[in-house]
Amino acid sequence: MKIIMYTKTGCPWCKGAIDLLNSKGVTFEEREVRGNAIFYKELVDKSGQEKTPTLDIDGEILADVDADQIAEYMKGKNIPGF
Structure with missing residues (x-):
């Protein structure tokens, strides 16, 4: 799994x-x-917005999320530890 996190x-x-x-x-x-x-251009091109954090997880974009939303996504994907 490849994760890129766009931050400020x-x-x-x-x-x-x-x-x-x-x-x-x-x-x-x-x-x-x-x-x-x-x-910055990558963030906007991938997500259509400029808020952070935004994650690119194997090509799936989670835009402007918090830790709880990330944890919920990971649980839904059966990622160990979540």
Whole structure:
């Protein structure tokens, strides 16, 4: 499973999402969109919006979600530990 998380520095929901995935031992790539035009464009192109955190999980987009929504998604996909 490949996970890309689009984040913004100072975003409390991003911190919650990062903490959740780290606590479950889930590997992901973090892409900070502030100050990075390429990552920002990817975020908007993939999700149609600019809010964070937004996750790309094997091509499925979870836009503007919090840790509870991420956990619910992972449970629904039977990801171990959720």
